[in-house]
Amino acid sequence: MVRPTSALSSGEITARRTIVRRYWLLCLPALVLLVFAASGPLLIVLAYSFLEPAEYSGVVWSLSGEGWFKVILNRDIFDDTISLADAHMTIFWRSAKLSVLTTLLTLAIGFPTAYFIATRPKTHRQYWLFLITIPFWTNLLIRTYAIMEVIRNEGILNSSLMSLGLIGAPLQILYTDTAVLIGMVYVYLPLMVLPLYAAMERLDFRLVEAGYDLYATRFQVLRRVIVPLVKPGIIAGSILVFIPSLGAYVTPRVLGGGKNMMIGNLIELQFGEGRNWPLGAALSIGLLVTVMAALVFYVRNEQAER
Amino acid sequence: MAEPSSTRRRSGRPFSVRHLPGFTLVAAACFVMLYAPIVTLVTYSFNGGESIALWEGFSLRWYVSAWANEAVQEATVRSLVVAVLASGIATALATMAALGTTRTGPFPGRMVIYALINQPLMVPEIVTAVALLIFFAMIKIATGYTGLAYLVLAHAAFCVPFAYLPIRARLEGMDLSYETAAADLYATPWRTFRYVTLPLMTPGIVAGAMLAFVISLDDVVITEFVKSAGQDTLPTYMLGQLRRMVTPEVNAISTALLALTVLLLTVFFALTRKRG
DSSP states (O other): OOOOOGSSSSHHHHHHHHHHHHHHHHHHHHHHHHHHIIHHHEEEEEHHEEEESSSSEEEEEEEHHHHHOOOOOEEOOTTTTTTEEEEHHHHHHHHHHHHHHOOOOOOOOHHHHHHHHHHHHHHHHHHHHHHHHHHHOOOOHHHHHHHHHHHSSSSSSHHHHHHSSSSSSOOTTTTHHHOOOOOOOOHHHHHHHHHHHHHHHHHHHHHHHHHHTTTHHHHHHHHIHHHTTTHHHHHHHOOOOHHHHHHHHHHHHHTTTTTOOOOHHHHHHTTTOOOHHHHHHHHHHHHHHHHHHHHOOOOOHHHOOO | HHHHHHOOOOOOHHHHOTOOOOEEEEEHHHHHHHHHHHHHHHHHTBBSSOOOSSSOBBBOOOHHHHHHHHHHHHHHHHHHHHHHHHHHHHHHHHOOOHHHSSSSOOOOTHHHHHHHHHHHHHOHHHHHHHHHHHHHHHHHHHHHSTTHHHHHHHHHHHHHHHHHHHHHHHHHHSSTTTHHHHTTOOOOOOHHIIIHHHHHHHHHHHHHHHHHHHHHHHHHHHHHHHTOOOOOOOOHHHHHHTOOOHHHHHHHHHHHHHHHHHHHHHHHHHHHHHHO
C-alpha cells in the first residue's frame, strides 16, 4: 500500500506527511461521538464507584470505598461485623460456572459443525456458513424467546419427551440455571462456529493424510494433528463466547426468571431497586477489567498466530 | 499417494481423510438445534388460538392484532426512526474514519483510533448501558431535555464499528493507483474522491449501513437503560411483554422483525460477495 520511504523524494515525503495529517482529521467526528457516547461515560462509572450512594438513587459527591467494599463483603448494620457477601458470591460463582459451561458446550457442538462445513465442497461452504450467520445476526431477544418457548412446561421439548414416554410429568427447566445455560449455548453458538471455521478452512489435509499414512487412528489424527493446527481458532472461539456469556443480561433475565441472576442482572439491580449506584459502578468496572484481561489474551493469541 | 489410504479401508466405503466419525451427526444436530426454535416461533405466530404451545389452526389474527396495537405501532415507528438516524450517522462517520485509516501510511496513534472505534465490540453491553444511564441522567438534569436524541446518539456510537469494518475491508481491497491516476490527471482531491474513490467504495458503504441498521434495530440492553419513560422500541416492548402472559402476538412481531433481518442480510451478502 505504501512505498518504502527511501523511494520517496523529500518533497514527496512532506506532501505525504501533510496528507497523512489531513486524513487523520477524517477520523475525528467518529472519535468525538465514541468518546461522548461510549468511552467517556466509562470514566464517570469509574468515578462513581468511589462515591457514596444517595438515599434514593444517584450519588453523594464524597469519596468512599464502600462501593468496592460491598462487592465482596457485607457489614452487619447492627454490630458492624464484616462477613463475606454470600449473595454476591453465589452470583459470581453462577456467572463463572455458566460461562465456562457455555464455552465448553458450544465448543463440543461447534467443533464438529465447523469441521463439517470446512470439509464440504468449496462452492457449498458459503451456503452452510450463511445458515450459521443468520441466527448470529438475528435479534438476541427473539432467539432467547424462541428457546423459552421450546423449554417451557408446555413446550415442544417437554411434550415430545412425554409422548415418547421418557418422562411422566413435564420437567421444570424454565427459570432454572439449566434454562440459562441452554439459552446461552443457543445464542452464542455461532460465535464459536465462525472462528473455528476460519481456522479449519485453512487446514492442510495433506498433513491429515500424512498422519493416516503413519498408521495413526482417527482419534490420534484428531488429537495430535487437527486440534493442534486449529488451536488458534479454538482459543478465539472460546474467548468470543466466554466474554458475552460473562456479561450476559437478556438471557438470564428472560430464562432465569429474576432469581437466577448473573453479574449483568446484579449490576442492573443496583441501578434499580438496589439503589446503590456506587456498588453497581464498582461491579461494572470489575466485569470490564475481567473481560479486558480475556481480550488481551485473545489479542496475544491472534498475534502469535501471525 | 492415495495407495496407502485405500489399503486401510475398513468398511465398504472408501477411506476418506476428511471423514471423522460422528462429526456429521453432531453438525446435523447443531443445524436442527439452531433452527428448530426459530421455526417453532414462526409457526405459532400463525396460530388461531391464544396459546403459544397448543396448535389451533392457521390464522393471521395475531398479525392483525399486532398491526392494530397502538403500543406496537409507536414502538415500530420509534425503532425505525432511531435505526435510520443512528445507522445514517454511524455510516457517515465510519466512512470518513475508514478513509482516514486506510488511505494513508501507518501513523502514530493509529492503534488508539482502532481501539476507540472498536470499543463498543469489546466492552460488555451492560457496562456501556450503565455508563450511558449515568452520563445521560446528568445531562437530562442539567438541560431538561428528554427526547429521542439520547437513543440516537447511543445507537450511533455502538453502530460505528459495524459500519466501519465492511467499509474498511472494501477500501483495503481497492488499489491506491486509481486515485493516483486521477491525481496525475490533475483532478482535485475532492473530484478524485467524488468520481473515483466514492463510486468504488459504495458497495462497502451500503453493506456497512445495513449492518448498522440491523444492529440498531436489534438492540435491547443499551436501549433499555437509555430510554426515557414511554420511549419503548420494538425489542424493549417485547422484553416488557415477556414478563406477562405471552400471546402469539409476540411471535408475530418477532417473525416480522426476523423477516426484515433475513432480507437485509441476504442483500448484504449479495453485495459483499460481488467483491470477490
